[in-house]
Amino acid sequence: MKQTKENESLFAVLVVDDAPDTVELMRRNLEHDYRVYTASTVSQAIELLDSRHIDLVITDMKLPEHSGFDLIRHIRENLKETEVIMVTGYASIEGAVKAVKAGAVEYLAKPFTAEELYGAVVRSIEKLKTRKARNMPADLSQTSFGGLIGESGVMLSVFETIRKAAATPATVLITGESGTGKELIARAVHYNSARSKAPFVPVNCSAIPEQLIERELFGYVKGSFTGAQETRAGFFQVADGGSIFLDDIAEMPLQMQVKLLRILQEREIVLVGARRSISVDIRVIAATNKNLPDLIRQKLFREDLYYRLNVITIDIPPLRERGEDIFLLTNYFFAKYAKTTGRAVPTITDEAFQILKSYNWPGNVRELENLIQRFVLLSEGGVIDIPDLPTLMRFSAVSGRSGYNRTLAEVETEYIQHVLESVQGNKTQAAKILGIDRKTLRQKLPEE
Ligand SMILES: Nc1ncnc2c1ncn2[C@@H]1O[C@H](COP(=O)(O)OP(=O)(O)OP(=O)(O)O)[C@@H](O)[C@H]1O
Ligand SMILES: [Mg+2]
Structure with a gap:
């Protein structure tokens, strides 16, 4: 039971887990931006919740004495304003079903990365803020939709397509480069649809090992393989009534693609080891940063599945093709991070802003967001000028004037460093x- 920061303007997060390592890890990830409290049991957590204001509770499912599920029920009955994130192992997905029904809006499947944890926390806090800020300025309501910001023609038409997609039960395929906002779009479709009260279940197809993907997606019956001691639900059952978001769909193994096609046609799933199928009511939203028609030509993606998935397609262009959005996004992220960190909003000079506008943003909105977040933390409300921009950004702005005098290798190394910086x-x-695998990337990096 330790409090990390005193700054009253920060949002308060309570981490509940009986594993000291996990608690420490979460604390380290969050304490920079939030006031972090910790508890190792449900009764400790309730004591804390009774004695101070907590904005968000992140709780493990399995706890000594009472379960995380009991804690969620307590929060839902007594603390309407507090958001909850449920942490659960793949093995206890059944718990996730319960948690979602008990009112834990977000859940995180173990093992999760620091980025996933941070993303879930930011989303929950955003939700809380939206609830609090009833008086949104009128002009923002034109240029934002479900957490997406944009005023370029393409973004406005993306908002329109999301609205249309939300009104139908059709399958949606979202395509676009990394960091363009595909997951935000998927969430906007779900939360603006008639299914918004039912779960939105994100599944990262590239994060689940190939041999586990079938049982994770469809669940399994007791005794169907060594170690299957009980019958378990899969992600599709968790999402019943709601939407499942199949991220990185191109990474789905071919034999799973056949099974997915069957679900889209029959709306039925078969648990691993089961004889009969059960019907599910699900909207499928898929996303990829790959060119699926190319993969179809290489026989790596099934054509029939492709046509089933892209009933509605939302193609989100890279940020460099919608420079008109950069101004709005920059201000939005300035305000967002100034508020969550309790710091003053910095200002940016016209010259520096022109560089942001002409830069090619390989990491898209994610890269811009990370940059602005760093500005807010480092600038203390001051003025941001050209020397404060990352080296490569400055270089790309002056390269036209300074002539061509660098080797490919130099440019490559600098570019790699820059991309790495942009994704922390x-x-x-x-x-x-970068469009290369991790191994190639490691080879290109200097020895650590
Ligand atoms: N139009 C937007 N308005 C506000 N925030 C945005 C917008 N687009 C993206 N973001 C933010 O940028 C980050 C990346 O977005 P998101 O995770 O949705 O991208 P993605 O396309 O799913 O990326 P990847 O392919 O790498 O998974 C998130 O923090 C998201 O909130
Ligand atoms: Mg994504």
């Missing part, structure tokens, strides 16, 4: 942006 050192994410 996350190599998986950087490799994705």
Whole structure:
């Protein structure tokens, strides 16, 4: 039971877990931006909740004495304003079904990355803020939709397509480069649809090992393989009544693609080891940063599945093709991070802003968001000028004037460093942006 920060303007997060390592890890990830409290049992957590204001509770399912599920029930009955994130192992997905029904809006499947944890926390806090801020300025309501910001023609038409998609039960395919906002779009479709009260279940197809993907998606019956001691629900059952978001769909193994096609046609799933199918009522939303027609030509993606998935397609262009959005996004992220960190909003000079506008943003909105977040933390409300911009951004702005005098290798190394910086050192994410695998990326990096 330790409080990390005293700053009253920060949002308060309570982490409940009986594993000290997990608690420490979460604390380290969050304490920079939030006031973090911790508890190792449900009674400790309730004591804390009774004695101070907590904005968000992140709780494990399995706890000594009472379960995380009991804690969620307590919160839902007594603390309407508090958001909850449920942490659960893949093995206890059944618990996730219960949790979602008990009112834990977000859940995180173990193992999760620091980025996923942070993302879930930011989303919950955003939800809380939206609830609090009833008086949104009128002009923002024109240029924002379900957490997406944009005023370019393409973004306005993306908002329109989301609205249309939300009004139908049709399958949606979202395509676009890494960091363009595909997951935000998927959430906007779900939360603006008639299914908004039912779960939105994100599944990252590239994060689940191939041999586990079938049982994770469809569940399994007791005794169907060694170690299957009980019957378990899969993600599709968790999402029943709501939407399942199949992220990185191109990574789905071919034999699973056949099974997915069957679900889309029959709306039925078969648990691993089961004889009969059960029907599910689900909207499927899929996303990819790959070119699926190319993969179809290479026989890596099924054509019939492709046509089933892209009943409605939302193609989100890279940020460099919608420079008109940069101004709005920059101000939005300035305000967002100034508020969550309790710091003053910095100002940016016209010259520096022109560089942001002409830069090519390989990491798209995610890269811009990370940059602005850093500005808010480092600038203390001051003025941001050209020297404060990352080296490569400055270089790309002056390269036209300074002539061509660098080797390919130099440019490559600098570019890689820059992309890595833009995703805060996350190599998986950087490799994705660069279009190479992690191994190649490691080879190109200087020895650590
Ligand atoms: N139009 C937007 N308005 C506000 N925030 C945005 C917008 N687009 C993206 N973001 C933010 O940028 C980050 C990346 O977005 P998101 O995770 O949805 O991208 P993605 O396309 O799913 O990326 P990836 O392919 O790498 O998974 C998130 O923090 C998201 O909130
Ligand atoms: Mg994504």
